[in-house]
Each structure stands twice: as C-alpha cells, then as structure tokens.
Amino acid sequence: MSVNHSGGRAVEWRRDGILEIGRTVGYNRHSTLQNDHPRGTTLLFNTWTFFAFALVVFPLYYKASFRWQNRLLLAASYVFYGAWDYRFLSLILFSTVVDYIVGRRIATTEVASARRRLLLVSCVVNLGLLGVFKYFNFFADGFQSMLGMAGIHTSPVSLSIVLPVGISFYTFQTMSYTIDIYRRKLEPVRNFTDFALFVAYFPQLVAGPIERAKNLLPQIVSPRTVCRRQIIEGAWLIGWGLFKKAIIADNIAIFVDEAFFPGNHWASGSLCLFAIYGFAIQIYCDFSGYSDVARGLGKLMGIEIMQNFNLPYMATSPQEFWRRWHISLSTWLRDYLYVSLGGNRHGRWMTYRNLMLTMVLGGLWHGAAWTFVLWGVYQGALLAVHRYLFVDLGLAGPGGKAGRWISRLVMFHLTCFGWLIFRAGSVAQIGSFLRRIFTSFILDLNEARTVFAVLFFGGILALVEMWIRNVDDPRVRPGWNGPIGAAAATILLIVALIFWPPQIKEFIYFQF
Amino acid sequence: MIVFLVAEFTVRALDARRVDPTTYPGAMKIAARESIDFIFTGTSRTAGGIALSVWDEELSRHEGRAVRSLNLAQPYSGGAPNYFGLRELADRRARSLAGCTVFFELSAGLPAFTRKWDDPWYFEGNAQIVVDYMRPADLARFLSTDEPFDRKADIVFRYFTRTSRLLSLRRSLQRSVSWRGLAITRRLLTALGGEYRENLLGAKLPPIRVLRTDEHGVRLQRERIRARTSRDALARQKPLRPWKETIVCAAAIMLKERGIAVAFHEVPAPSFAWTVNETETRRLDRADFEAWAKGNDIPIIRSHIAVTDDDFPDLSHLARSRREEYTRALAADFVAREGKGGREPPD
Numbered sequence: 080m081s082v083n084h085s086g087g088r089a090v091e092w093r094r095d096g097i098l099e100i101g102r103t104v105g106y107n108r109h110s111t112l113q114n115d116h117p118r119g120t121t122l123l124f125n126t127w128t129f130f131a132f133a134l135v136v137f138p139l140y141y142k143a144s145f146r147w148q149n150r151l152l153l154a155a156s157y158v159f160y161g162a163w164d165y166r167f168l169s170l171i172l173f174s175t176v177v178d179y180i181v182g183r184r185i186a187t188t189e190v191a192s193a194r195r196r197l198l199l200v201s202c203v204v205n206l207g208l209l210g211v212f213k214y215f216n217f218f219a220d221g222f223q224s225m226l227g228m229a230g231i232h233t234s235p236v237s238l239s240i241v242l243p244v245g246i247s248f249y250t251f252q253t254m255s256y257t258i259d260i261y262r263r264k265l266e267p268v269r270n271f272t273d274f275a276l277f278v279a280y281f282p283q284l285v286a287g288p289i290e291r292a293k294n295l296l297p298q299i300v301s302p303r304t305v306c307r308r309q310i311i312e313g314a315w316l317i318g319w320g321l322f323k324k325a326i327i328a329d330n331i332a333i334f335v336d337e338a339f340f341p342g343n344h345w346a347s348g349s350l351c352l353f354a355i356y357g358f359a360i361q362i363y364c365d366f367s368g369y370s371d372v373a374r375g376l377g378k379l380m381g382i383e384i385m386q387n388f389n390l391p392y393m394a395t396s397p398q399e400f401w402r403r404w405h406i407s408l409s410t411w412l413r414d415y416l417y418v419s420l421g422g423n424r425h426g427r428w429m430t431y432r433n434l435m436l437t438m439v440l441g442g443l444w445h446g447a448a449w450t451f452v453l454w455g456v457y458q459g460a461l462l463a464v465h466r467y468l469f470v471d472l473g474l475a476g477p478g479g480k481a482g483r484w485i486s487r488l489v490m491f492h493l494t495c496f497g498w499l500i501f502r503a504g505s506v507a508q509i510g511s512f513l514r515r516i517f518t519s520f521i522l523d524l525n526e527a528r529t530v531f532a533v534l535f536f537g538g539i540l541a542l543v544e545m546w547i548r549n550v551d552d553p554r555v556r557p558g559w560n561g562p563i564g565a566a567a568a569t570i571l572l573i574v575a576l577i578f579w580p581p582q583i584k585e586f587i588y589f590q591f
Numbered sequence: 592m593i594v595f596l597v598a599e600f601t602v603r604a605l606d607a608r609r610v611d612p613t614t615y616p617g618a619m620k621i622a623a624r625e626s627i628d629f630i631f632t633g634t635s636r637t638a639g640g641i642a643l644s645v646w647d648e649e650l651s652r653h654e655g656r657a658v659r660s661l662n663l664a665q666p667y668s669g670g671a672p673n674y675f676g677l678r679e680l681a682d683r684r685a686r687s688l689a690g691c692t693v694f695f696e697l698s699a700g701l702p703a704f705t706r707k708w709d710d711p712w713y714f715e716g717n718a719q720i721v722v723d724y725m726r727p728a729d730l731a732r733f734l735s736t737d738e739p740f741d742r743k744a745d746i747v748f749r750y751f752t753r754t755s756r757l758l759s760l761r762r763s764l765q766r767s768v769s770w771r772g773l774a775i776t777r778r779l780l781t782a783l784g785g786e787y788r789e790n791l792l793g794a795k796l797p798p799i800r801v802l803r804t805d806e807h808g809v810r811l812q813r814e815r816i817r818a819r820t821s822r823d824a825l826a827r828q829k830p831l832r833p834w835k836e837t838i839v840c841a842a843a844i845m846l847k848e849r850g851i852a853v854a855f856h857e858v859p860a861p862s863f864a865w866t867v868n869e870t871e872t873r874r875l876d877r878a879d880f881e882a883w884a885k886g887n888d889i890p891i892i893r894s895h896i897a898v899t900d901d902d903f904p905d906l907s908h909l910a911r912s913r914r915e916e917y918t919r920a921l922a923a924d925f926v927a928r929e930g931k932g933g934r935e936p937p938d
Contacts (some may be wrong), residue, residue, distance in 0.1 A: 127744030337811060345810055349785075522785035524777055531769070531776040569594035577761045577768065 122162045122281075124372045125325045132159065133376075140380060145302040149276050152380070156281035160245070167243040170208060175278045177204045177284040178253045182260045182267040182274075194261060198569055201257040205250045212243055247444055251411055253278050256292040258415055265292055275297050282376040286369045288407035295382070303381030313378030318568065319547065320371030322575055323364035327536045329580040331361045334529040338417030341504055344511075346521030351512045353529045355495050358502045360537050363391065366405070389543060392494065395476070395486035396469070397461040400494060412441050434466065435459035445501075450509075454500045461493060511537030539574070543567075596756075602756045602764065613638070616722060618661050622684035626691075629660035630680075631674045633696025634703045636858045637664035640909045641748045642918040647923035664696065665720070670704035670838030671712035677842055679724040680848040693854040695839055697891065699864040702855065704839040705831045709736060712838075718742075719759055722749045749907035774878040812905040816863060828872045832879035843889055854925070855884065856878030857893040859917055861903040890928055 122129045136155045143151050161168050181201045188194050210218075258275070259265035267272045277296050283289075338346055338354030346354075370387035377384040389406050394400035401409040417437040423430040435456070442455020468474050477485050503509045546567070611617035621627070629650065631637050643662050650658045663676070673695075681688055696703040706712070714734060725733075730750055734743055752758045777785075813903040818824070834840050843853045868877070884891055896917050902910045909917060 127741045127748075129738070133746070337808075340811065340814070522780050522783060524780055524785045524787045527773055527776045527780060527785075530780060531772045534771055534776065566594055569592075573595065573598050573757070575756060577764045579761070 102325075122159050124369065125321055128162075137379065141305075148303070148380075149272055149299065152281070153272055153276045153279065156276065156279040156284060159280065159281040160284060163244050170243055170246070171214075171249060171279055172275075174205060174208065174250065174253050175275045177201060178257050178278070179268075179271055179274045182257050185257065185260050196259045198257060201254065205254050209246060209250050214247055214443075214447045216405045248287045248289055249278055251286060251289045251408075251444075252292075255265055255289070255411060255415060256296075259292055265296075267404055268292075268296055268300060270300070280344070280372040280382075283370075283384055286373075287405075288368070288370055288373065288383060288385050289411050290407065291411075294385055298382045305379065305381040309378040309381060313375040315547075315564075315568075316371045316375030316378065318375075318571070319543065320368040320373075320375060322543075323371065323540070324368030326575050326578050327581060328361045328364035328368060329584050330578055331364075331532055331536050332584060333580075334532050335361055335502070338529065339502060339504065339508070341508070344454045346515065347523035347526055348515040348517075349522050350526040350529055351515045352520070353526065353533050355499050355512070356530065356537070357533045358498050359392070359491075359495050360533065360540060362498065362501075364540060390548060392491050393487055394490050394494075395483055396490060397458070397465045397493070400463070400490060401458075403551070408441065408444070412437050416440060426466075430466065431463040434462045438462060450500055450503055450506065453506070454497055457497050457500055461497075543571070596749040599755060599757045602760060604698060606756050612661055613663060613665065615663060615672075615679065615720075618663060618676070619684065621659075621661065622680060622687040624658055626687045626689070627661055627680075627684075628691055630677075630691060630693045631660070631662045631696075631856070632665050632668075632677070632694065633664035633856075633858070634668070635664070635666035636696070636698060636860075636908055637694075637696045637856070638662060638666065639911075640858050640914060641921075642914045642915055646922055649919055650926070653922075653926045662703050662912055665717075667714040667717040668720060669717075670706050670842065671708075672717075672723070673704070674838050674845065675721070675729065678845060681846060681851055682750050685849070688851055690852075690904040692854055693843075693846055694856045694892075695843060696852070697855045697893075699860040699868040700857070701831065701868055701873065701880060702834070702837065702839050703858075704837070706838055707836045708732070708838060708841075711738065711742075712736075717762070718745060719749060719753075719762060722746060722753050723759070725750060731921040740869040752913050770822060770934045778842040809905045810903075812907060816906040825867065828867075828870055830872055831876045834876075834880045834883045840883060844887065847887070847889075853889050855889065855891045856921060856925075857891065859894075859896060859898045859902070859909050859913070861898070861900045861906050863900075863906060892921060892925050892928060894924050 097315065104412045122132055132155070138149070139151055140148055157168055160171060178201055180200065181197050185194050185197045256265065256274075260267050268277070273296070276299055277290075277292060280290070280295065280299075335354050335357045338350050338357075367388040374384045374386070385407055387405060389403040391400055391404035394403050416431055420433040420436060421429055422433060435458070438459030439452060439455035442453070442458065445451045445454070469476060476482065499509055499512055503512065612621060618627070618630070622881045624632065629646070631641050641662050641664070643660055647658055647660050650660070663673070677693060730747070733746060748903060749758070757764075831837070846853050867873070881891070896913070898909070898913065902912055902913050
C-alpha cells in the first residue's frame with residue numbers, strides 16, 4: 080500500500096493487489112449496467128458461457144454419488160464466482176472459514192458472554208468486509224463533508240476499490256447461519272464442504288435469494304433425488320426467468336436508460352412517467368428473473384430454493400409489498416434486525432423507529448449512495464404511516480373487489496415513487512422528474528416508443544405471471560406440461576427469439 | 592414443434608414476396624434478374640445521404656441509358672458483413688455486376704469502416720448480417736480471433752441456424768411488430784388527447800431504417816457525439832493505419848480482383864467530425880490511406896458542397912433538405928473523374 084502526498088492536492092490512497100482494480104463502489108445508474116470489470120466476466124445466466132458451464136456441471140452432477148455431488152457443486156460454485164475475479168474467492172473463503180469455526184464454537188460454548196463474543200467476531204468480520212468493500216468511500220466522503228461543515232477542511236481519502244459481486248448476499252446468508260446457532264435454532268454443520276457449499280451455492284450466490292441455513296443446509300447434507308415435477312417446474316422457472324430478464328427487462332432498459340440519461344433535460348412529463356413505470360417493470364423482471372432461474376437450477380439438482388417474489392405489484396399495502404418483494408431480504412431484515420431492535424414489543428413510537436431503522440439499513444444494503452438512504456427512509460415512512468393509519472388508528476381500507484384494486488393501484492404508484500428515488504442519479508433528478516410530471520405534463524406522441532414498450536412488455540408480463548399463478552394452483556397444476564403449457568412455452572420462445580436484445584446486460588442486483 | 596413450424600413457414604411465405612433493395616439478400620434477388628451499375632456501401636450517413644433516384648437520373652443522363660443503383664449502406668453494419676455480401680454478389684451474380692462500380696464511404700477524409708480482421712467483425716446489436724454470407728473458412732477464421740467465447744458461440748449458433756427465416760429475419764420481424772405496435776399506441780394516445788410536441792430536429796432527418804428521428808432520440812445523439820469530441824477522447828485516439836490491413840480495403844482489393852470497379856465517396860460531415868480527424872494521429876492515417884488508394888488506383892470522389900453544422904440535425908446525418916444537392920454534386924464529381932467517354936454498358 081502506498082500513500083501519495085502531492086502538495087496541497089488531494090491525497091489519493093491507493094492499494095496494490097486486490098484493491099487496485101478501478102471501478103468505484105456503487106450502483107452505476109448513469110449508464111446501462113455493463114460488466115466493465117477489467118479481469119473476468121460474470122457467468123451471467125443469460126450467456127452462452129453459462130450454458131456451456133451448465134452442460135458440463137449437470138451431467139457430472141447426475142452421474143456423481145451424493146458426496147461427490149457436493150464436492151462437484153462446491154468446485155463449480157468457486158469456478159462460477161472465480162470466473163468474475165478469482166482473487167475475490169479469498170474473501171468468500173475467509174467468510175466461510177470464520178463462520179464455520181465460529182458456528183461450531185458457539186454450539187459447544189455454554190457461557191453466554193463467550194457466545195456473545197463469538198457472535199461478535201462473526202458480525203465484525205462479515206460486516207467489516209462489507210463495510211470496507213461497499214461503504215468505505217461513502218462514509219469517508221460523508222465524514223469529510225461533516226468536518227467541512229464544521230470548518231475543518233481535510234484532504235479526501237478514498238480507496239480505488241471494486242465491489243465484489245454478491246458480497247451483500249453471501250454475507251447476510253452466512254451471518255444468518257451463525258446468528259441462528261447463537262439463538263439455538265440451528266445445529267452447526269459438521270462437514271466443511273457442506274458448509275462451504277451452503278455459502279457459495281452458485282445458483283443463488285451472487286444475487287440471492289438470501290437462503291436461510293435451516294432451509295438450505297438440510298438439503299445439502301442429505302442425499303437428493305430429482306423428480307419429474309421438479310424437472311418440469313425447473314425448466315419453466317429457468318425459461319420464464321430468462322424471458323423476464325433478457326426479453327422484458329433488457330428491452331425496457333433501453334428506454335429507461337435514455338430517460339434517466341443525466342444530460343436529458345428535454346424529456347416530457349409523459350416520458351418521465353412511463354420511464355418510471357418502465358423501471359418498475361425492469362427491476363422486477365431483472366431481479367425476479369434471476370431468482371426464478373436460481374430456483375429453477377436448484378430444482379434441477381433436487382434443491383428447493385425459497386421463493387423470492389410473489390406478484391409484488393398486486394400488494395394492497397406497504398406491509399404486503401414487503402411480504403411479496405425480495406422476500407428473502409425482507410424476512411432477513413425482519414428476523415435479524417427488526418426483531419433484534421425490539422420489533423413492535425415496546426410501544427408505538429419504538430415500533431415506528433424500528434421500522435424506519437430497518438428500512439434505512441435495508442436501503443443502504445442496496446448501495447452506498449444517498450438516494451438509497453432516501454429510498455430506505457421513504458419505505459420506512461410508508462410502513463410507519465400505514466401502520467399508524469390502519470393499525471393504530473384502526474381505519475378501514477377500501478373493501479370489496481373494487482376496493483382491493485384501488486388499493487393495488489395506489490400502492491403500485493407509491494412503489495413507483497420509490498423506484499424513482501431508487502433509480503435517479505441524484506436528488507436533483509428526482510425533483511426534475513417530479514416537476515415535469517406534475518407541472519408540465521403533456522401526452523407527447525414523440526414518446527410513443529416508450530409508452531409502447533411499457534404497454535407491450537408489461538402486458539406480456541402481466542398475462543404470463545397471472546397464468547403462472549393459476550398454474551401454481553395445485554388444482555390446475557397439470558397445465559404445466561399439458562398442451563396449453565407447451566403452446567405457451569413455444570409462443571414465448573418465438574417472442575424471445577424475435578425480441579432477444581442486442582446486448583447482454585448484467586443483472587441490476589449484481590451491484591448490491 | 593407445430594407452433595414453431597407454423598411460425599417458420601409463415602415467415603418464409605411472407606419473405607418470399609419481399610425484396611428489400613437495401614440489404615444484400617435483396618440485392619441478390621435483384622441481381623438475379625437485372626444488371627447493377629452502382630452499389631453504395633457505408634453507414635447510415637450514406638444510407639440517408641444518397642438520394643438514389645437523383646443519382647440514377649444524373650448518371651442515366653450522362654451514360655445515355657437507364658442505370659440501376661443500389662444503396663446497401665446500413666446503420667451498424669461494418670466492414671466484414673459488407674465484405675462477405677459483396678463477395679457473394681461478385682461470385683454468384685458476376686454477370687449482373689459486370690461494369691458495376693462499388694462505392695465505399697469516406698467520412699471527414701477517412702473510410703467509415705476502420706476495423707481490421709483482428710477487431711470485432713460486427714456491431715453487437717447487429718450480429719445477424721455477418722453470418723448471412725459467411726463461408727466455412729470465414730467461420731473458422733472468426734473462431735480463431737480473440738473474441739470472447741460468448742460472441743463466438745453466438746455466431747456459431749447464428750451460422751448454423753441461418754437457414755431458418757424465423758431466426759435470421761428476427762430483427763425485421765421485431766421492427767415490423769414494433770412499427771405496428773407504435774402506430775396503435777399513437778392512435779391510442781391521440782384518442783387520450785396526446786399531441787406532438789415540437790419536433791423540428793427529427794423532421795429534418797432523412798428516413799433511415801432504425802435511425803431515431805424523434806426529438807428525444809435526436810437530442811440524445813447530439814449529446815453522445817459531443818462527448819466524443821472531448822479532449823480526453825481525442826488524446827486516446829489510436830492509429831487506424833496501415834489501411835491495407837483493414838477489412839474495407841481488403842474488400843476493395845477483392846472486388847478489383849474480380850474485375851469490379853471500386854471508389855471511395857466522401858459524405859458531408861459536421862465540424863466535429865473534422866475536428867476529430869485533424870489530430871496528428873489522424874493526419875498520418877489520412878496520408879497512409881490516400882497513399883494506399885493511389886497505389887491501388889482507387890479513386891476518391893469528394894463532393895464539395897458547402898455545409899454547416901445546422902445541416903446535421905443530430906450532428907451526424909445530413910439533413911433531408913440537402914440530400915438531393917449532395918447527391919447531384921457527388922454524381923457530377925464522379926462523372927468528371929470518370930472522364931468524358933462514360934462507361935461501357937454491361938454485356
């Protein structure tokens with residue numbers, strides 16, 4: 080490591096080796112998310128490279144005995160992760176070793192203070208890595224600004240550092256293991272390979288779902304079988320997940336990126352509005368698409384990964400939204416943060432505070448930027464206000480079928496406002512969008528392209544998601560592999576072939 | 592399978608009746624039944640800048656007979672797809688191309704296509720055109736380049752499925768669905784009280800397939816182009832020479848070897864394009880190119896029409912209002928260069 084002092088100019092703190100990589104931390108919302116990492120490429124599910132990877136892994140997996148299956152999956156998972164940057168394997172290995180040892184030690188220790196200290200070690204290591212790689216520059220800049228406001232001027236200190244793909248996901252996953260052992264809800268795993276596979280299992284390694292040890296570990300430590308139903312459901316999930324990502328999200332992203340282009344000062348109100356709707360579709364399809372593919376891959380290996388999304392835009396309230404959106408994160412935050420803070424056990428105001436703190440930290444989990452903090456504040460406020468109105472004051476929401484649809488419409492727009500905060504490059508851009516929507520709105524026919532894209536792809540999404548929801552109903556489950564299912568799959572395949580986007584884009588949540 | 596086959600045969604039936612004179616497959620169909628006198632290749636600047644009817648009119652008057660020209664310039668095409676397409680035309684439609692002149696685009700003094708065989712062969716968004724007339728040896732050559740595995744796999748897949756019309760015409764199908772959908776959306780928005788906001792910039796642009804002519808797209812293009820002229824961008828310029836190694840020059844030599852005349856035509860360019868090409872690196876590139884063209888006896892046709900940046904609504908393409916004037920000037924320069932006797936009519 081070297082520190083360069085150059086007169087009165089900024090001190091640039093650079094590090095050799097692992098940190099000297101170039102891309103700064105944060106979700107690059109100013110341009111299309113491209114894989115600009117200088118070393119390797121992420122094994123994206125929607126690439127030929129991943130297809131080749133799967134062609135090697137799956138036949139070997141089916142041929143192998145149970146123990147070799149786990150070794151194979153662990154090796155495949157490290158190849159999957161190392162393809163992006165093999166040096167960051169050391170991080171994941173470090174986390175794995177620490178939590179494996181700490182988990183076993185906690186289980187064999189009866190002294191409460193010693194157990195707490197061990198848990199602290201796990202939290203410090205995991206959150207420390209996350210802090211350095213994800214939040215160092217954010218907090219360093221913030222600290223410097225605060226000093227500046229107090230009249231103390233310092234030279235900026237920042238690390239030229241890259242955010243390891245998936246660090247937020249596997250950090251939370253491995254922490255949940257240790258915390259569950261600490262809470263005596265889980266027995267530690269004996270075999271290191273099994274535990275390492277739990278941390279690094281490739282389908283959900285880099286963008287979730289954030290699996291719980293009590294769901295995934297039992298499936299890893301026991302022999303698995305793959306039944307016909309799992310193969311059919313797995314194939315559907317992979318196909319539909321890729322469709323959502325590559326066809327819907329990536330095609331809509333073209334229009335959304337244009338509208339959010341920082342130099343775009345001329346967009347009309349209608350473009351801004353439909354760009355927000357478009358982003359709501361894009362982020363849902365991008366993220367739930369990844370989760371579906373992960374679940375589908377899991378099913379093909381006989382492993383059931385938890386459902387991460389359940390028609391979130393059908394939610395009628397903020398609480399319901401968070402029970403349907405990124406379920407693995409929201410339940411993680413609920414179980415390990417909200418409950419630890421006291422939950423709703425200490426009165427109304429403490430409940431509001433806990434909701435707000437949980438959501439602010441949840442927002443910060445997404446990225447080191449003030450817009451994510453603001454998004455967290457907004458989500459916390461929504462939850463708190465809803466709780467105040469409909470729980471504490473006991474107001475009744477609109478009833479009946481029409482009432483539910485009105486609630487859904489309102490909730491969808493409240494969510495969209497959140498997405499504007501989430502996607503905007505700056506607070507100024509949020510203001511600019513709102514100004515154009517609310518003060519100078521015209522339905523501009525020049526922007527019909529964006530409107531068409533949102534209606535076309537949003538329409539396909541709504542139709543298929545509603546159909547799949549019905550298919551999920553056990554009474555109509557045979558539809559999955561019946562003639563209607565086959566015809567639907569073929570039509571989707573043809574639409575996919577026609578609308579396959581010109582460029583492959585990273586999954587948005589890879590940045591988190 | 593039944594649904595897929597129905598879709599495939601429907602697309603085949605629709606495509607059988609369609610002749611798109613701006614593409615190589617269309618050119619193959621046209622050249623099967625008539626002679627071709629001139630072929631323009633290049634980027635969207637040539638696609639939008641050449642008014643083919645005006646060119647044919649001028650050259651017909653000069654040659655004393657009706658001439659037939661094609662404008663095969665396309666946005667996002669590149670050297671390799673043109674090389675393969677021209678080679679196929681020259682080999683399979685040799686009689687129709689006897690006496691033909693093929694033009695390659697020059698912009699601000701340099702060929703528009705600058706890539707070499709070691710560079711990416713196509714634009715990522717337009718991969719299909721590179722496989723349309725790729726031969727097994729080309730595929731083998733492509734596989735030996737440094738392209739990433741994903742691109743190679745993509746091209747292999749496209750190569751082996753190119754006989755499927757559903758797959759090879761998917762971009763056309765996508766455009767067709769989009770245009771129809773767009774028309775319906777416009778009607779819907781109009782019914783809801785939608786209106787056209789001022790769109791002066793887009794209205795000035797020529798009609799080019801996939802070219803954005805909506806106001807938003809035009810302004811976006813201007814912003815992007817301005818970013819390219821930054822001091823940093825100019826400082827990062829890398830030499831394009833030696834030109835003899837570029838695909839476009841290889842295409843020119845390949846055509847000459849098959850007895851087809853070749854020329855480079857200059858399209859008008861805005862001031863930024865000249866700024867970009869006025870650096871020391873680009874001056875040396877220009878000198879190298881001109882020496883190569885002279886050494887191979889390939890003419891460079893420049894039409895000296897006066898333009899200002901106002902003639903380029905998106906800072907890239909010549910305004911619709913100046914197309915005719917430019918085309919006439921280019922035709923006049925070409926005729927002057929060709930000499931007084933005109934060209935021999937094809938057999």
